[in-house]
Amino acid sequence: xxxxxxxxxxxxxxxxxxxxxxxxxxxxxxxxxxxxxxxxxxxxxxxxxxxxxxxxxxxxxxxxxxxxxxxxxxxxxxxxxxxxxxxxxxxxxxxxxxxxxxxxxxxxxxxxxxxxxxxxxxxxxxxxxxxxxxxxxxxxxxxxxxxxxxxxxxxxxxxxxxxxxxxxxxxxxxxxxxxxxxxxxxxxxxxxxxxxxxxxxxxxxxxxxxxxxxxxxxxxxxxxxxxxxxxxxxxxxxxx
Amino acid sequence: xxxxxxxxxxxxxxxxxxxxxxxxxxxxxxxxxxxxxxxxxxxxxxxxxxxxxxxxxxxxxxxxxxxxxxxxxxxxxxxxxxxxxxxxxxxxxxxxxxxxxxxxxxxxxxxxxxxxxxxxxxxxxxxxxxxxxxxxxxxxxxxxxxxxxxxxxxxxxxxxxxxxxxxxxxxxxxxxxxxxxxxxxxxxxxxxxxxxxxxxxxxxxxxxxxxxxxxxxxxxxxxxxxxxxxxxxxxxxxxxxxxxxxxxxxxxxxxxxxxxxxxxxxxxxxxxxxxxxxxxxxxxxxxxxxxxxxxxxxxxxxxxxxxxxxxxxxxxxxxxxxxxxxxxxxxxxxxxxxxxxxxxxxxxxxxxxxxxxxxxxxxxxxxxxxxxxxxxxxxxxxxxxxxxxxxxxxxxxxxxxxxxxxxxxxxxxxxxxxxxxxxxxxxx
Numbered sequence: 001x002x003x004x005x006x007x008x009x010x011x012x013x014x015x016x017x018x019x020x021x022x023x024x025x026x027x028x029x030x031x032x033x034x035x036x037x038x039x040x041x042x043x044x045x046x047x048x049x050x051x052x053x054x055x056x057x058x059x060x061x062x063x064x065x066x067x068x069x070x071x072x073x074x075x076x077x078x079x080x081x082x083x084x085x086x087x088x089x090x091x092x093x094x095x096x097x098x099x100x101x102x103x104x105x106x107x108x109x110x111x112x113x114x115x116x117x118x119x120x121x122x123x124x125x126x127x128x129x130x131x132x133x134x135x136x137x138x139x140x141x142x143x144x145x146x147x148x149x150x151x152x153x154x155x156x157x158x159x160x161x162x163x164x165x166x167x168x169x170x171x172x173x174x175x176x177x178x179x180x181x182x183x184x185x186x187x188x189x190x191x192x193x194x195x196x197x198x199x200x201x202x203x204x205x206x207x208x209x210x211x212x213x214x215x216x217x218x219x220x221x222x223x224x225x226x227x228x229x230x231x232x233x234x235x236x237x238x239x240x
Numbered sequence: 241x242x243x244x245x246x247x248x249x250x251x252x253x254x255x256x257x258x259x260x261x262x263x264x265x266x267x268x269x270x271x272x273x274x275x276x277x278x279x280x281x282x283x284x285x286x287x288x289x290x291x292x293x294x295x296x297x298x299x300x301x302x303x304x305x306x307x308x309x310x311x312x313x314x315x316x317x318x319x320x321x322x323x324x325x326x327x328x329x330x331x332x333x334x335x336x337x338x339x340x341x342x343x344x345x346x347x348x349x350x351x352x353x354x355x356x357x358x359x360x361x362x363x364x365x366x367x368x369x370x371x372x373x374x375x376x377x378x379x380x381x382x383x384x385x386x387x388x389x390x391x392x393x394x395x396x397x398x399x400x401x402x403x404x405x406x407x408x409x410x411x412x413x414x415x416x417x418x419x420x421x422x423x424x425x426x427x428x429x430x431x432x433x434x435x436x437x438x439x440x441x442x443x444x445x446x447x448x449x450x451x452x453x454x455x456x457x458x459x460x461x462x463x464x465x466x467x468x469x470x471x472x473x474x475x476x477x478x479x480x481x482x483x484x485x486x487x488x489x490x491x492x493x494x495x496x497x498x499x500x501x502x503x504x505x506x507x508x509x510x511x512x513x514x515x516x517x518x519x520x521x522x523x524x525x526x527x528x529x530x531x532x533x534x535x536x537x538x539x540x541x542x543x544x545x546x547x548x549x550x551x552x553x554x555x556x557x558x559x560x561x562x563x564x565x566x567x568x569x570x571x572x573x574x575x576x577x578x579x580x581x582x583x584x585x586x587x588x589x590x591x592x593x594x595x596x597x598x599x600x601x602x603x604x605x606x607x608x609x610x611x612x613x614x615x616x617x618x619x620x621x622x623x624x625x626x627x628x629x630x631x632x633x634x635x636x637x638x639x640x641x642x643x644x645x646x647x648x649x650x651x652x653x654x655x656x657x658x659x660x661x662x663x664x665x666x667x668x
Contacts, residue, residue, distance in 0.1 A: 076476040087467040
């Protein structure tokens with residue numbers, strides 16, 4: 001199976017601070033790969049590099065055969081990135097925001113409308129989409145942004161803490177949406193420090209700490225390897 | 241191009257808010273209101289001035305003197321009675337602001353050349369500009385009376401010579417030369433008219449530059465504050481397009497805001513200055529101005545427009561870089577301050593100093609600030625210093641290219657997300 005994303009020896013430093021010390025992982029078609037680790041482990045840095053926001057200090061990132069350093073624009077055409085604390089333009093209505101974002105990816109007006117229709121379905125915000133995003137709650141903003149990220153059916157959705165700050169019901173809905181879209185063939189690279197969420201969502205997991213991948217595998221493989229009941233115990237054992 | 245237009249429309253939509261409309265409308269209304277009020281007051285002040293007169297002398301001479309005030313645009317209102325205190329009370333109760341008291345024996349004292357003092361009373365009913373005109377009016381009354389007295393005296397002593405020839409025997413014919421053009425007229429009248437006509441140019445320049453800079457700094461800072469910048473930077477559009485769309489939208493909205501603001505300002509200033517053009521036409525200054533070629537031609541306005549355009553581009557590029565440094569909207573407001581200073585220095589210098597007479601360091605500072613050049617352009621165009629105008633435009637173009645390269649580089653690297661200036665102390 002050809003991998004959608006291949007990350008090899010990825011390094012990132014901010015001056016003397018080493019955020020990533022050479023990490024490797026890959027994401028297959030329709031696969032949900034999750035990076036889990038504590039705050040400051042390097043999850044967001046890795047996701048930001050793949051999303052073309054940061055340039056790596058070393059290593060190689062290949063997406064559908066395109067090299068990140070040479071062709072970042074090819075990445076941007078076919079990925080979708082949801083930052084952890086992202087917001088929407090407060091003066092734009094929900095639909096206007098979706099339309100604005102859809103136009104960057106659509107090749108025709110018809111396709112723009114298809115993207116918006118899909119986004120409406122994902123966001124499930126009803127008439128509130130006709131109101132300005134400045135009036136939305138945090139949960140509504142997150143759903144709008146997730147809808148924006150998935151409406152174009154990207155080859156790779158990069159989701160940084162997709163359920164961050166959401167209540168139980170909203171978090172559950174978001175997880176189900178992500179899972180549904182992965183089944184439809186979208187590859188997902190996500191990060192979280194919520195181990196239970198990762199166990200429910202991901203096909204494979206990468207344990208990351210202090211810029212290094214400690215271990216990789218499916219949740220079951222890791223639990224068996226470390227003789228643990230859940231991923232939290234796996235992580236604790238891997239740290240030792 | 242479609243993607244760029246999509247981005248540009250969004251940027252404009254983000255900038256044109258209800259708050260912006262309300263604040264602009266309020267500003268125009270306020271300026272218009274104050275301007276109209278000032279205009280009415282100025283008109284009132286320009287009318288024939290009423291002056292209460294208590295003539296205790298009542299001689300033929302003093303009556304003639306008072307009657308003559310009418311020719312000097314005053315309207316004397318005679319107060320009956322002989323009591324000064326009563327006259328003061330009467331005037332205080334009326335709408336007249338001035339009282340003239342001619343003492344007993346005034347007419348007689350003229351003949352003996354031991355002239356008695358007359359008394360003037362000004363009733364200050366407010367401390368506004370209009371109210372403070374009383375000393376000017378009283379001086380005008382005294383001047384008119386002195387004129388009448390001295391003319392009368394000279395006519396009696398030297399009846400064959402017109403009094404004017406005795407008072408001002410040396411006559412002058414004044415000429416003003418600008419470059420290779422010469423016209424008959426007074427230098428102060430020409431300079432006064434040109435500066436009154438071009439007083440708006442530096443104000444317009446300053447407003448446009450500051451408005452546009454503020455727009456772009458705020459636009460970038462808001463993207464950071466609202467956490468929308470990261471998403472925008474991952475969409476399939478070049479970083480240069482993102483920078484350009486922000487600059488263009490801010491430039492457009494800044495320009496529109498400044499124009500609307502200036503319409504209000506024009507009303508405001510119009511109220512205080514009155515119709516300068518009409519006054520100048522009446523005094524014949526406009527003819528002198530035309531002869532000297534000190535009018536701005538269409539080509540001149542176009543060149544001024546080009547100069548302003550480049551100044552806006554420099555301001556936008558500079559503001560874009562500063563916007564990246566801002567952490568949020570509040571810090572963006574602090575970052576605009578250095579730019580305001582850079583605009584204010586040439587703004588004040590264009591009013592109060594002649595660049596040619598400045599010391600070398602001050603001259604270098606003035607010309608090094610890109611925004612100085614549009615401020616000097618209108619003067620340079622009138623004085624036909626085209627090389628200075630061209631230098632200014634080329635200098636601004638060079639500064640813009642350097643700044644835009646820096647801005648584009650910042651936007652295409654990590655710095656767009658990692659660069660920031662902190663104004664608040666870090667929490668311990």
